[in-house]
Amino acid sequence: MIWLNAVVQGLLLGGLYAIFACGLSLMFGVMRLVNLAHGDIGVLAAYFSIILIEHLGGNPLWTFAAVVPVAALVGYFLQRFLFDRALDGGELSPLLVTFGLSIVIENLLQQTFGANDQSLNIGALSYQSWKIATDVYVGRLNVIIFVIAVIVIVGLQLFLSKTRTGLALRATADNRRAASLSGINPKRTRSIATAIALATVAIGGLFLAMRTSFAPTSGSSDLLFAFEAVIIGGLGNLWGTLIGGIALGIAQTVGSQINAADGILIGDLVFLAILAFRPQGLVGLKSEVAR
C-alpha cells in the first residue's frame, strides 16, 4: 500500500509541476525564449501574497484574485520592455538577461525577507484529507491543486485552439514570419504569451507556498522541475507537459519512498534517461526534439 500511496501522492504533485511547466513551454513555443527567471517569478508571487495577508488579513486563498492579474500585467510589460529587447540581441541574449533577472529577484527577496523558510497558512484545508484506500489518504489541498492544474491545461488548450488570440499564438509558434505577414502583431502576441505564462506561474507559486514551505532560492528548483516536466512529456504539447509533470512527481515520491533523501535525484535520473533514450519525450513527436 505504501507504493500505491507514493504513486497517488506523486500524481497529485505532478499537477503542481505541470502548472509551473506550461508557462515555460508556452513562451518557448511562441518565441523560443527560455525564461530562466520563471521559477523565481512564481516565488515572487508567493511573497506578494504574504505581504497582502500581512496587511489585509484573511485566508490566503483570496490573494489569487489579486496576485494572478498583477502577474499577467507584469508579464505583459516585462515582455515589452525587457524580453523583446533581449530577443533582438540574438540567441544568447535572452538567456543571459533572464539569468540576470533570476539573480536579481532571488537576492532582492533574500534582502527583503531573509533566507528563512516561509509558508502560506490556509488553515484547516492544509491538513484535511480524504481516505481513498486502506492507508492511502489524499490531502484536500493536493486534490484541489491537481484539479486546477487540469483546468489550467484544458483552458489553455481551448484558448489556443478556439480563440483568435490563441490561434495567433500558435501561428507565431509555427512560423513567425508567415504569422506577421498574415497580419498578426508579433509584439502583442509575444506580450500575451508572457502574460499568460506569468499568470500560470503565479498560480503555481501560490499553490506551492500553500503546500510546502519556501525560501527566496526556491525558484531555481521550481524552474528545474518545470523544465524536466516539459522535456519528459515532450516539447510543444500541453498534454505532454501534464503527463511529464505527473511522471516527474511519481518518480520523486516513489524515489523518496525508496530512500528519503533520493526523491529529487530519482526525478533527475528519470529526466536524464528520457533524454538519452526517448529525447522526443513520452508523448512528443520526433520532429519536435529540442529544436
Next chain:
Amino acid sequence: MSEITNSPLDVAPLVTRGSKGSRLGLGTVIVVAVLLAFAPAITGDATTNDLTQFFILLIMAVGWNLVAGYGGMISIGQQAFIGFASYAVLDLSLHGVLAWYGVPIAIVLSGLVSIPVSFLAFRLRGGYFAIGTWVIAQVFQLVIGQQSNLGGGAGASLNDLNNLSPITRDDITYWFALALCVLALGVTGFLLRSRIGMALVAVRDDEHSAAATGVSVVRTKRFIFILSAAICGGAGALLIISNLEVQPNSSFAIQYSAFMIFMVLVGGIGSFEGPIIGAVIFFILEQTLDNYGVWYLVILGAFAIIVTLWLPRGIWGAIDPRHRRSLVPLRYELHVDEG
C-alpha cells in the same frame, strides 16, 4: 580567364599574423606572468591569497568564455566540473595521493567525466541546453553529497597539507594557481591559432556556414565542452587546496555560474581579452562590495542584464569594435597591396 587575372587581387595578398602591438602585448603578458611568480616573496600572505582567488576566478572565466563565447553553448552547469574536481582531489587524498598531485589528475578526470555529460546535454539546444546542464550539475551535487566517505551533505576537510606551515602552503597554492592560469590562457591562445580555433571562430560566427564549409560542428563543440570542463576542473581543484574544505552546497553553487557569466559578459564574450578584463573588474567589485552582502549579487545580476542589452560585446568590444586589435598575436590579417 583574363577577367579573373585582372581582378584587384592580382597580386597575392600578404597574410600576416599579429601586429606590432599584439606582439608587444604578448611580451607584456609574459613579463607580467614572470613578475607575478615572485609576488609571494614580496607581498604579504593576505595579498598572495587574494591573488590566488583572482587567478581562480580568471580560470573560471576563461573556461566559460570558451564554451559560451566560442562554442556558442550557454552552460549554467559548469559548477558540476568545479565541484567534481574539488571532490576528486579530496577523494584522491583519502586514497593516499598527495593533494598537489591530485590537482592535475582531477583536471584530467573533469575532462573525462564531461564526455558522457556532453552526449546527454548535446541532445538539447539553446535555452534548454542551459537548463539541462544545470540539472546535470544538480545530479553531480546530489550524488556526491550522498557519499558518506566524502563527508556527505556536511562536507569534509582536506587534511593532507596540514604538515606544511600555512605560509608555505599558501605560496605553493599561489604558484599552482598562477601556473594553471597561464596554462588556461596559453591553451586558449594556441587553440585559437590552430586549425580547430579557426573552425571554432567559424562556428561562433555562423554555425550553418561553418558546417557548409566542412567544419564538423558537433565534434568541434564537444572538444570545446571537454576542454572547458577541464579548465573549470582546474578552478575547482585550486579551490579545495586553497580553502582546504568542501561542502556540496558551496562546491556546486550556482553562484559560480553567475560569476563566470558576469566576468565574461562585462569583459567581452567571445574574445581572448574579455575574461581577463572581466575578472579584474569582478575582483575589484568583490573586494569593494564585500560588506554589502546580497546587494552585491543584485548588482551583478542587474549588470548582466544591462551589459547584455546595451553593451553586448562587453568592454573589450567597446575598445575594439571592429576586431582590429588583439592583446596577443591571434588572428590573421590580410594586407592587399593597392599599387
